[in-house]
Amino acid sequence: MLRIGAVATAAVAGGGVAAGYLGLVTGAVPLDVGVGRRTRPLGPQTMDVAAPREVVFDVIAQPYLGRGTRAVRKKVHVLERGSDMVLAAHHTPVMGGRLTATTVETVRFTRPERVDFRLVRGPIPAVTESFLLTEHESGTRLMYEGELATDLWRAGQWWGDLVAPRWEATVAMSLAAIREEAERRASLA
Structure with missing residues (x-):
């Protein structure tokens, strides 16, 4: 009898740990206790884009301020929109596409030089995180930088x-997609 109870307890505990891990990975159960906080930099990642800065900015802002494509709407869902800031849910496949992580972020726009994200x-x-856009000899230099903190x-x-x-x-995949679309738009102008 004792053995069955120990096995059941271990199974329940293991299930709880697994559920907690899945909740943490997907963002469904965020852990923000503010104790033992450590930060680390994200980036920088820099990319030159053969397109004007306004075009690059418009490509970044499109999913949030404009009407996104069907594919983008699967990844980004605007929950609330203001004149220079949105609250948006971002859906990212994780664990080989078996799960989807959902983050909710504010996105603030300072045309045409920056877009700031806060989880x-x-x-x-x-x-x-920030996308910084500066004019460059061949178009626009797009730089990504940020900071990640854990407890x-x-x-x-x-x-x-x-x-x-x-x-x-x-982020690197997003930057590549931004460059591709901005350069495509610039070539049509």
Whole structure:
């Protein structure tokens, strides 16, 4: 009898740990306790885009301020829109596409030189990011930089070290898509 109870307890505990991990990974159960906070930089990532700065800015802002394509609407859902800021949910496939991580972020627009992101809810307690746009000889230099913060000392640092490379890889894919679309639009002008 004792053995069955121990197995059941272990199964329930294991299920709880698994559910907690999945909730954390997907952003459904955010962990923000503000204790033992550690920060680490994100980026910088820099990319030259053969398009005017206004065009690059418009491509970045389109999913938030304009009407996004069907594919973009699957990734970005604007929850609230103001004149220079939106609250948006971002949906990102994780774990080989088996799960979707959802982050909720404010996105602030300073035309035409920057777009700032601040995490409201997600798999980590705090992230701030910026896309900085400067005029460059061949068009626009787009620079990404940010900061990621985790709680709970070394455990949080471990989690941040696990999340940050994937976060930056997702940003790199976004930057490549921004460049492709901005250069396409510039070639049509």
